[in-house]
Amino acid sequence: MKKYGHLAILGCLIIASCDTKKTEIKITITKKELMEAGAKTIENMQTAYKGEKTATAKYEAFSKKAEDEGFHNIALLYKAVSRAESIHAANHKVVIEDAGANVPIIIPDYKVKTTRENLSDDVKGEAYEATTMYPNFLNAAATANNQMAIVSLTYAMKTEVKHNIFFEQALKDINSKKLSSLPTKYFVCPACGDTYATNAPNHCDFSLTEREKFIVFQ
Numbered sequence: 001m002k003k004y005g006h007l008a009i010l011g012c013l014i015i016a017s018c019d020t021k022k023t024e025i026k027i028t029i030t031k032k033e034l035m036e037a038g039a040k041t042i043e044n045m046q047t048a049y050k051g052e053k054t055a056t057a058k059y060e061a062f063s064k065k066a067e068d069e070g071f072h073n074i075a076l077l078y079k080a081v082s083r084a085e086s087i088h089a090a091n092h093k094v095v096i097e098d099a100g101a102n103v104p105i106i107i108p109d110y111k112v113k114t115t116r117e118n119l120s121d122d123v124k125g126e127a128y129e130a131t132t133m134y135p136n137f138l139n140a141a142a143t144a145n146n147q148m149a150i151v152s153l154t155y156a157m158k159t160e161v162k163h164n165i166f167f168e169q170a171l172k173d174i175n176s177k178k179l180s181s182l183p184t185k186y187f188v189c190p191a192c193g194d195t196y197a198t199n200a201p202n203h204c205d206f207s208l209t210e211r212e213k214f215i216v217f218q
Contacts, residue, residue, distance in 0.1 A: 029143065037144035042101045044137040045092050045149055048156065050104050051129070052089035056082050057108035062122075066115045073182035074115055074170050080186035080217040081163050084193035088159065091152040091192070098148060119171040126164035130157055155192035155206055162195055185218040187211070 029037075063078035096103050112118070134157035141149040173179050187200035191207040202211050 034144065037140055038146065041137070041141045041144045041146050041149050042096060042099050044140055045095050045099075045152070046101065046104050048134075048137060048153065049089055049092040049096060050106055051133075052085045052092060052156065053106040054108040054110060055085040055125075056089060058082075058110040059085060059122075061110070061112050062115070062118045065112050065118065069115050071115050071174065071179060073179060073184060074119070074174065076184065076186065076217055077166055077170055077182070080188055080195055080215075081166070083215055083217070084159055084163070084188050084195050087188070087190060087193035088152070088156040091155060095146070095148045095152050099146075116171070116174055119167055119174065123164060123167045123171055126160050126167060130160040130164055134160065155194070158206055159193045159195060166195070166197065185216065187214040187216055189213075190215055 059078045059082035063075045063082060066072075066075035066078055093103050113121070134153055138150060138153050138157065141153055170182060173182055183197035185198055187196040188194070189204040189207055189209050190213055191209045192204060194204050194206045196214075200211050200214055203209065204211075204214075
């Protein structure tokens with residue numbers, strides 16, 4: 001790992017004046033701040049890893065519950081999302097290991113309720129991860145200039161946004177009893193967990209992975 005003194009971490013803001021002169025505004029942080037951000041980033045990665053491992057197991061259980069209740073298309077959604085979360089966990093693990101830190105041992109803790117209740121909880125959970133948890137973790141990773149963490153966290157955050165939309169639609173449909181409108185096919189990118197419903201592009205929007213490599217659920 002490289003040792004840093006006082007270092008300019010973030011880029012500069014270029015301000016063009018009327019005479020075309022440019023002024024650079026540099027944001028610097030101290031070595032102590034950099035080390036603190038680095039430690040916080042790994043702590044965040046461990047937290048994210050725990051969350052994704054728990055989500056992997058939880059959504060697999062929710063898939064079985066949905067199938068038992070006769071909601072096959074919702075079961076399919078949960079199965080695809082579970083796989084996506086497992087990919088996020090694997091990516092986070094790589095970042096943790098690369099930093100020489102301990103990968104947490106996870107015993108997933110969750111409760112299986114009715115599918116409607118599960119969806120309601122998951123809409124809230126995915127929204128929190130997409131709008132609060134991952135953005136905060138990304139801020140720390142950017143300060144630490146941990147590029148691997150930034151990539152892994154970004155993949156997860158962007159995918160959780162899509163998962164939240166899927167769960168919101170499923171909850172809306174189960175409440176209105178129009179389950180026939182739910183997708184019957186999902187694609188999951190093996191590199192980043194990006195999830196597509198019904199159709200998928202030739203390359204992943206996030207990782208550029210070829211469509212031929214996508215994991216299909218139908």
